Amino acid sequence: MTDVREPTAVAHRETAVAEAAARLTRAAHDRRPCAPVRELLGATDIGLAYAVQRRVVGGRIAAGARVVGRKIGLTSASVQRQVGVDRPDFGVLLDDMDVSALPAVPGHRLLQPRVEAEIAFVLAADLDDDDLDVERVRSAVGHAVAALEIVDSRVADWDIAITDTIADNASSGLFVLGRQRVAPGEFTPRDVTMRLYADGELASEGDGAACLGDPLAALLWLARTAREFGDPLRAGQVVLSGALGPLVPTPPGVTVRAELSGLGSVTATFASEDPEAPQAPQAPQAPEELEEHG
Template identity: 40%
Template structure:
């Protein structure tokens, strides 16, 4: 018989871990029967707890979209979470590593929607037609699970391991770009730490957004105009150690920068 798990209590534990910056043992070890469906329900409870602190949802983040990050975390399907305005920052911001537990950084393309996207059946052309602009972004991820010992249910329950986002100051129209071939040069303190192209994200970053629109339709939900969608990391995540990070994208997308203090 499947053990009965108090999903709301787990959400409260994750929220407390976020607030106190104290990690938890892996949920999938403490609750071996925890399913992906359970994890998404926990995430919904967790989001409500954040909203009770007057944190406003500005969009979604999609994770685990590149082969590199899937191999790094040993999970093999995308996931998603939400982003809050209180943890969204402008280009060149200074953030403190001490605000997080074991943070990492990912370079991504963000989509600003001007039309709703409602699945099922959403495709890449639908996403591009619904997108007002794309922009470079850094996602700052942080696991409330000790030492990133996560399985797919752990990270889903933990809001996709999201902490914050930094947006570049320059935007571009999606019809002016071939997002599959947009290149990335990622630097820390002026030294190269990663390169990739847009095709690393499910073959096309817009395909990740389409996946999310179709996934949300399982709950009768849609992506709404005005939302910002992070499409997923081009590379494996890098440990967020103090320093200056710059992600430079090709095809006229410019760059995004963040400074990290200890």
């Protein structure tokens, strides 16, 4: 008698991946947050969640988007404990997520946005070596800039577990890069201090040590993980290395400005929502109770 249990299990997993990806894609398109996809994937199957992420991102690439980098999330130990994991996660940055050149952050492309300040590394060399360490990843950095990551969630009320955020492209939304480029030898990432203002009022502050102890440690983790996934980091890609402080709400019309010591500042104004504007798929954000996503 043929044992059909294994093929049946595989088919079940494939169905779960397809249904979860469709749920997230539909939520983005319709601009209506959805139920958690952990209902389909379980709350702890990280491999299955990344399979959903690949399918969601693959759909956007098929529609014309281009990969420009990665983002690292869950770099705060306190947030890892709240979500129940002991490691960061990552998502994919696409060219249509970069709104640095726009006069305002388009509200119609977001569902439940919040903003956090980060160090963005722009790579000058591939990181596909077998033996990666902090010095190797540091040497691969062409320059760094101050950055704002606008995290967002397709899951209603930020009701997420680890599988929800990974599947939803690590709660990615949009990002804004500062203009001041700083060479890696001109600053020490873990010593960077950050202050983020909303309409001129201090709303968040932190430092590089909040990001896995050192943003370069976060970059090393990502480089190793991306290589293990068979898709190593490449020259020219942008890496958002993780939050330096707590998330800040972004109501329509608010202007946020982050100041990072040694890296200058980066500013973004959030436009009022325009119901007539074209829609674009988005990614998830962190739960309301989380202090930081990155």
